[in-house]
Amino acid sequence: NSPIKSPNLDEEEKDTFKILVATDIHLGYLEKDACRGNDTFVTFDEILKLAQDNEVDFILLGGDLFHENKPSRKTIYTCLELLRKYCMGDRPVQFEILSDQSVNFAFSKFPWVNYQDENLNISIPVFSIHGNHDDPTGADGLCALDILTCAGLINHFGRSPSIEKIEISPILLQKGNSKIALYGLGSVPDERLYRMFVNKQVTMLRPKEDEDRWFNMFVIHQNRSKHGATNYIPEQFLDDFIDLVIWGHEHECKISPTRNEQQLFYVSQPGSSVVTSLSPGETVRKHVGLLHIKDKKMKIQKIPLQTVRPFYLEDLVLADNSNLFLPDNPKVTQVIQDFCMEKVEMMLDNAERQRLGNPKQPEKPLIRLRVDYSGGFEPFSMVRFSQKYMDRVANPKDIIHFFRHREQKEKNEDEVNFRKLVHRPAAEGTTLRVEDLVKQYFQTAEKKVQLSLLSERGMGEAVQEFVDKEEKDAIEELVKFQLEKTQRFLKERHIDAEEAKIDEEVCME
Amino acid sequence: NSPIKSPNLDEEEKDTFKILVATDIHLGYLEKDACRGNDTFVTFDEILKLAQDNEVDFILLGGDLFHENKPSRKTIYTCLELLRKYCMGDRPVQFEILSDQSVNFAFSKFPWVNYQDENLNISIPVFSIHGNHDDPTGADGLCALDILTCAGLINHFGRSPSIEKIEISPILLQKGNSKIALYGLGSVPDERLYRMFVNKQVTMLRPKEDEDRWFNMFVIHQNRSKHGATNYIPEQFLDDFIDLVIWGHEHECKISPTRNEQQLFYVSQPGSSVVTSLSPGETVRKHVGLLHIKDKKMKIQKIPLQTVRPFYLEDLVLADNSNLFLPDNPKVTQVIQDFCMEKVEMMLDNAERQRLGNPKQPEKPLIRLRVDYSGGFEPFSMVRFSQKYMDRVANPKDIIHFFRHREQKEKNEDEVNFRKLVHRPAAEGTTLRVEDLVKQYFQTAEKKVQLSLLSERGMGEAVQEFVDKEEKDAIEELVKFQLEKTQRFLKERHIDAEEAKIDEEVCME
DSSP states (O other): OOTTSOHHHHHHHHTOEEEEEEOOOOBTTTTTOTTTTTHHHHHHHHHHHHHHHTTOSEEEEOSOSBSSSSOOHHHHHHHHHHHHHHHBSSSOOOOEEOSOHHHHTTTSSSOSOGGGOTTBOBSSOEEEOOOSSSOOBTTTTBOHHHHHHHTTSOEEOOOOSOSSOEEEOOEEEEETTEEEEEEEEOOOOHHHHHHHHHTTOEEEOOOSTTGGGOEEEEEEESOOSOSSTTSSOOGGGSOTTOOEEEEESOOSOEEEEEEETTTTEEEEEOOOSSOOSOSGGGGSOOEEEEEEEETTEEEEEEEEOSSSOOEEEEEEEGGGGTTTOOTTOTTHHHHHHHHHHHHHHHHHHHHHHTOOOOTTSOSSOEEEEEEEOTTTOOOOOHHHHHHHHTTTOSOGGGSEEEEOHHHHHHHHHHHHTGGGSOOOGGGTTOOOOHHHHHHHHHHHSOGGGSOSSSOHHHHHHHHHHHHHSOOTTHHHHHHHHHHHHHHHHHHHTTOOSOHHHHHHHHHHO | OOTTSOHHHHHHHHTOEEEEEEOOOOBTTTTTOTTTTTHHHHHHHHHHHHHHHTTOSEEEEOSOSBSSSSOOHHHHHHHHHHHHHHHBSSSOOOOEEOSOHHHHTTTSSSOSOGGGOTTBOBSSOEEEOOOSSSOOBTTTTBOHHHHHHHTTSOEEOOOOSOSSOEEEOOEEEEETTEEEEEEEEOOOOHHHHHHHHHTTOEEEOOOSTTGGGOEEEEEEESOOSOSSTTSSOOGGGSOTTOSEEEEESOOSOEEEEEEETTTTEEEEEOOOSSOOSOSGGGGSOOEEEEEEEETTEEEEEEEEOSSSOOEEEEEEEGGGGTTTOOTTOTTHHHHHHHHHHHHHHHHHHHHHHTOOOOTTSOSSOEEEEEEEOTTTOOOOOHHHHHHHHTTTOSOGGGSEEEEOHHHHHHHHHHHHTGGGSOOOGGGTTOOOOHHHHHHHHHHHSOGGGSOSSSOHHHHHHHHHHHHHSOOTTHHHHHHHHHHHHHHHHHHHTTOOSOHHHHHHHHHHO
């Protein structure tokens, strides 16, 4: 309401939703790292402050607010602290919810939007789906977002009660004359969701009245780029009545909406707000979006984040520099090492020049030099190299990534796939899928330790839950489940209790 | 304000604090147990409902609200749910806080009492100290209560910033003409606190004005019964200006205040609201208290809890029944087993008769028959015995506890001491102190695996944190700490970098 605004502008604001859009904040990523441990919290603080300063109507998150399925006490604590600090207050919320909230928030013990709870003074409601990192697990099907929901600080939506069939009922929002139908779908394993789409088991409900007046927005957290035939969700699977898709999970910032010419909708991919892999996609400047929606029109204003740790990546192909490096030179490794050092120094100079001047931006940049040493070269030891950059680089131990050309392709796949993989922060790049390890184990195991009652696939999934999600009871639950199933099977067949016969019967199955 | 009340009574209420007092609720105890898993939540619900129904001014908890230092997601979630359900609402809080809240709640990110936060509508403030189960751990010094504090649902107080010196600043409360000085001290290892008291390092600050008009109440969570010379806190250590001590940690309900004739104060020991050990103290009927305080007068109204799982314990000394059991009878074990079965049946009948009729009280009772088999008898196998009671007893696997007379004494010690011990719910009674195991390991270890830089005591404490508190980084932190200390030591001595010399120097220390 500044004096220079015309009355028309005020009028327009009354009808315009202003939404802060962000995703993949990964709170708690590397929290034990002395240098990088606070990065995710600092940037979440920045994002919430942007929402407050811009007086948005609400915040919309696309999943993976938490990096770990079971976030540490400190991470939950800090998240609660920041939400309470920025999202509570007296500024009134300017939009209404027209849909049945007991459907939208069916899973919650408090199945209504937090800002309408008379015991909570919410100024910025947060709506979030869950991602693959913070998805529901365990017997109770709880996820970390549910803690925040129960504390009244966010509104977790887009949970599907079934794993065979998904029916998405939108949250219907109205501000002045503008109406949004907000659809959400928390992360589902890509292959399963792909199958459901193919089998027409995903339906999106639409409001009966004024069907054409709604701005239809869909928030999803899945692979967008193709990781194998069915290990992603093609855009054309999504209903064409949608106007805008907010695509979470992919870390590269492509927040400016791109039009899908087949479906005639737009897709905005905000990207993560923290670098979790030293790959090219993560070098792209990180942004959040200020999404304006008036009637059926929308616009996204890109807001560059000021507190993200700078990340610079360069490539070096030794064989391309045969004037400098001769494989036969006995001192070639030293020459290469000196050259890499020069490169890194230049990257550091560049980083210094490009600093944003925000005191909260971390000082030490992430530096990655990818060195292709094919053509008879040897990698040098990283010990002394790392030592030299201990105080100037945030990732001294893995500044240099050596690879050979023929490995390039695999490596790229790996990097693209990184989110599906087990993270071992101390040694990036050595990522292996837990399920594959289990499969491999049983395939190469001796006959006597092979599985008979339990399936390799079930065991693979249980071990994966155990490792990736710290779901301590996953294996026990699988065994119990299979045991009960087997017992039922035997009872139905009226099998005699003699053990030999049971063995026979069971192995026949 | 019912019509039969005289105006004087109303007047009196205006000056009377009504406080619900409870302790050792142990949320999440045995949460994975199919039968007993919900017990702690059901009873916490009952306690909060009692507070609501009795329109208390506040709830005062004496520690161990949580059983695990890192409660499961479900436990945190359920606790938040219940607190939000019962402690938020429109009924106004009728007392004021006169002390400096930034001192009382110094550790909190929101250092003021929750009911004065303008964004939260609190009807029943909860004040709690931490216990030994849910005490602060780790580099951040956070505890589970801090999550609740950050969510605005409790007020954690009684934290001491120092481990060498404790200065307790009271929360000063006023309702009408009545004034309470509320002192709290979260759990501290008994031996350390004992030493601090002896060394006069524990001081309690008193308000300067109207010193004699304050009702002085102290909440503490320590051993009250003597577990060794300095492993408890004698009542006479506590200042004699105190009027009432609320003593947490001890599970036996002794809630009716007993007068300490030396110090001239009263002690009320509410006891736990859940049976966590099958020992005599836990058979005592569980209560919470409705504490009324007006000026310097107080009274505690005992409220029996209706949802606590019934627990019956009996003793049987085989040698005392030599008319029934002859050690030489070849079938004596069968006779004993039959007799025990009869006993258990009688206990079950008794349990059935004494049921309270509350539909929320769990059906299956806890049954413990302690059988002294000294005198040449043999224990019988529990497999079939347990099977028989699977559907009728909550603890079928450990109904019978066999012991021999000469073991009695040790055993009792064990049971009394149980809270200091590692819990292994699957096999109660086999409790061992982690620190002792570590000590024993190094004492009997071969020379080459004995510790030189690290101390056994430090390692014992770190391993204990790792095991009992699931503090995953405790050992790493100890090693890092010791390493840095050693490096400082070496630097100060200007030691040469030759390894041999360093070894010498270090081992000389």
